[in-house]
Amino acid sequence: MLRASLCFRTPFSVLSASAAVRFAHERQCWKCASALLTTELFFCGSCGVVQAPPPSASFFDIFGLPEKCDLDGEELDRRFKRLQRLLHPDKHATKPSAERERSQASSVLLNQAYQTLMDPLSRAHYILRLHGTSVEESRGTMMGPDHQTFLADMMEKMEAAHDAPRNAPALLRMRDANEAEMLATFQKICETLDRRNYAASVDHVIRLNYLSKLQDVLQDKTSPQ
Ligand SMILES: [Zn+2]
Numbered sequence: 001m002l003r004a005s006l007c008f009r010t011p012f013s014v015l016s017a018s019a020a021v022r023f024a025h026e027r028q029c030w031k032c033a034s035a036l037l038t039t040e041l042f043f044c045g046s047c048g049v050v051q052a053p054p055p056s057a058s059f060f061d062i063f064g065l066p067e068k069c070d071l072d073g074e075e076l077d078r079r080f081k082r083l084q085r086l087l088h089p090d091k092h093a094t095k096p097s098a099e100r101e102r103s104q105a106s107s108v109l110l111n112q113a114y115q116t117l118m119d120p121l122s123r124a125h126y127i128l129r130l131h132g133t134s135v136e137e138s139r140g141t142m143m144g145p146d147h148q149t150f151l152a153d154m155m156e157k158m159e160a161a162h163d164a165p166r167n168a169p170a171l172l173r174m175r176d177a178n179e180a181e182m183l184a185t186f187q188k189i190c191e192t193l194d195r196r197n198y199a200a201s202v203d204h205v206i207r208l209n210y211l212s213k214l215q216d217v218l219q220d221k222t223s224p225q
Contacts (some may be wrong), residue, residue: 026054032100039064042087044108051103058130059113069124069190071117080114083208101128124189124205133198135205154210161217166225175218181209205216 027036029044037045041053041062053062060067063079067219085091087110092103117123125135157174164171185208192200 026056027051030102037152042083050087050099050106052102052105059117059126062110062113063117065117067127067130069120069127069193071123073118076114076117080110080118083110098133102195120186121205121208124186124193124201124208127193128198128201128205131196131198133202135202135209150207151210154214158214158217164221166221167190171218171222175215175222178211178215178218182215184209 028034029036029038029047029049031049032044032047034044034046036051040051041057042051043049044051058067063076063083065071065076065079077083084107087103087107089100089104089107095103115122116126128135157178161171161174185204189201189204189208192198192204
C-alpha cells in the first residue's frame with residue numbers, strides 16, 4: 001500500500017499555492033473515503049484509485065503549473081505525457097466500471113486541458129475566461145487608438161495574400177513580417193496578463209486572432225505543394 005501510495009503521490013507533488021487554498025476542504029476518495037490531499041487531483045494517495053478532479057481545478061491546476069501566459073511548453077508536455085500514461089483507459093480496462101468511467105472522463109479532461117494550454121492563443125483566451133473576460137463579448141470594443149488603422153491594414157493584407165501567386169517573394173516577406181508581429185503581440189498579451197490588465201490583453205488577443213488568420217493563408221500559399 002505504501003508503495004502504491006508513493007507511486008501515485010509523486011507526480012502531483014507540485015501544485016500552486018492558490019490551488020491548495022481553493023481545494024482546502026472539499027474532497028474525499030469515492031472508494032475508500034480517505035481525505036484527499038490538495039495534490040491528489042486524479043488519484044487517491046491511500047488506495048490509488050482514479051478520482052475526478054474538483055470542478056474548481058483550473059487547467060493549470062491539472063498540470064500543477066502556475067497560471068502563466070508564457071508557459072514552459074516542454075514542462076507542460078512532460079507532465080501531460082506522464083498523466084496521460086497514468087490515466088490511459090487501456091491501463092484501467094480490467095478495473096470495475098466505476099473506475100473505468102472515471103479514468104475515461106479524466107482522460108478527456110486532461111486532453112482538453114492540454115489542447116487549451118499548449119496553443120499560446122487559446123491559452124490567453126482561457127486565462128481571460130478564468131478572470132471573467134470573454135474575448136468574444138469584447139469583440140466590438142477594441143480600445144487601442146489605432147484599431148481602425150489595424151483593421152484596414154489586415155483587410156488589405158488579406159486581399160493581397162489571396163490575390164498574389166503562390167510563393168511570390170512578396171508573400172514570403174509578408175509571412176515572415178507577420179510572424180514577427182505575432183510574436184511581438186503575444187509578448188504584449190503576456191505582459192498585460194501578468195499585470196492583470198485584462199482589458200488591454202483582450203485588445204492584443206483580438207489582434208493576434210487577426211494576425212494568425214492571415215498567417216494561415218500566408219503559410220498555405222507559401223508551402224511547397
Ligand atoms: Zn482511496
